[in-house]
Amino acid sequence: MKLKLNAHWTEKLLKYPETGMGYQRVDVVLKSGKTVSDIVVLNAENLVLPDQYANLELQDIADLIVRK
Amino acid sequence: MPYKLDIDQMHELIVQPETGMGYQYVEASMSDYTSLKGVVLNGELFIPENKIAKIMGRHYLTYSAVLKEAEQPGYVRQLTVLRRDKLHLGESLHFAKIAKTPASGAPISETEIKQFFKRFSPYRNDHRITEDGGLRSGSYATTEADARNVNTGTVAVLRYALPSDEPAIYVFSIKPPEKTLVRIGVVEPANGKPGGGVEVLFEHGSPSKTVTGPETIPAG
Numbered sequence: 474m475k476l477k478l479n480a481h482w483t484e485k486l487l488k489y490p491e492t493g494m495g496y497q498r499v500d501v502v503l504k505s506g507k508t509v510s511d512i513v514v515l516n517a518e519n520l521v522l523p524d525q526y527a528n529l530e531l532q533d534i535a536d537l538i539v540r541k
Numbered sequence: 542m543p544y545k546l547d548i549d550q551m552h553e554l555i556v557q558p559e560t561g562m563g564y565q566y567v568e569a570s571m572s573d574y575t576s577l578k579g580v581v582l583n584g585e586l587f588i589p590e591n592k593i594a595k596i597m598g599r600h601y602l603t604y605s606a607v608l609k610e611a612e613q614p615g616y617v618r619q620l621t622v623l624r625r626d627k628l629h630l631g632e633s634l635h636f637a638k639i640a641k642t643p644a645s646g647a648p649i650s651e652t653e654i655k656q657f658f659k660r661f662s663p664y665r666n667d668h669r670i671t672e673d674g675g676l677r678s679g680s681y682a683t684t685e686a687d688a689r690n691v692n693t694g695t696v697a698v699l700r701y702a703l704p705s706d707e708p709a710i711y712v713f714s715i716k717p718p719e720k721t722l723v724r725i726g727v728v729e730p731a732n733g734k735p736g737g738g739v740e741v742l743f744e745h746g747s748p749s750k751t752v753t754g755p756e757t758i759p760a761g
């Protein structure tokens with residue numbers, strides 16, 4: 474399931490190195506306090522989430538941390 | 542000037558191991574009693590170390606042309622095959638040894654003048670390419686040489702272990718200034734893909750007007 478990020482998150486992600494050509498691996502920190510680890514972001518704009526997070530919305534995201 | 546070997550020398554070399562595919566490192570005692578290290582090609586042609594770059598460099602001649610220009614047998618008195626570590630040929634001439642590790646773990650190196658790189662992307666609006674034709678810091682590409690192995694977007698996905706199965710059909714060309722800092726390595730298997738391609742991590746990106754494209758290749 475892909476969640477399209479807005480300009481705020483895209484701009485933040487573009488400040489960090491890629492993990493590979495065209496993608497980054499991130500930890501998604503939710504406002505609920507939960508962290509969804511090791512999620513792929515494509516082209517700094519498409520968050521590829523597991524199916525169990527199909528209902529996740531942008532407003533639920535507190536932070537995106539690019540993994541090294 | 543390269544030197545042809547005589548039949549006895551050829552027979553002597555052919556029973557010894559190669560250093561690499563089609564060549565042997567040797568030390569040659571010459572007819573003037575000087576000693577030269579170099580390489581023997583195909584068991585028959587000795588090229589001294591200090592001539593290798595000129596003869597075998599970027600504007601290399603065909604083997605038959607080199608053979609035609611070579612001195613006739615008689616200049617080389619004796620040959621000793623050397624271990625690989627006894628000779629270092631052109632390592633400083635080659636653009637960075639490609640580490641057998643991912644680029645992120647490779648040592649930093651510098652690009653050479655007029656060196657091209659390619660970036661394969663499923664996205665025409667690749668956000669790593671800036672509006673003024675630059676490449677952002679921490680972005681990946683591949684070498685022009687490795688890109689020749691890629692004729693479809695699907696091959697790119699497999700070779701560079703991209704996480705999305707969407708064919709990477711958009712190809713950007715990057716021509717960074719000389720001495721741009723990069724790390725070069727090999728793509729590890731990841732995302733269910735085999736990897737194995739060469740990956741180049743642009744430590745600080747590449748400035749404006751150095752990225753062109755994209756060209757489009759078949760999906761596969």
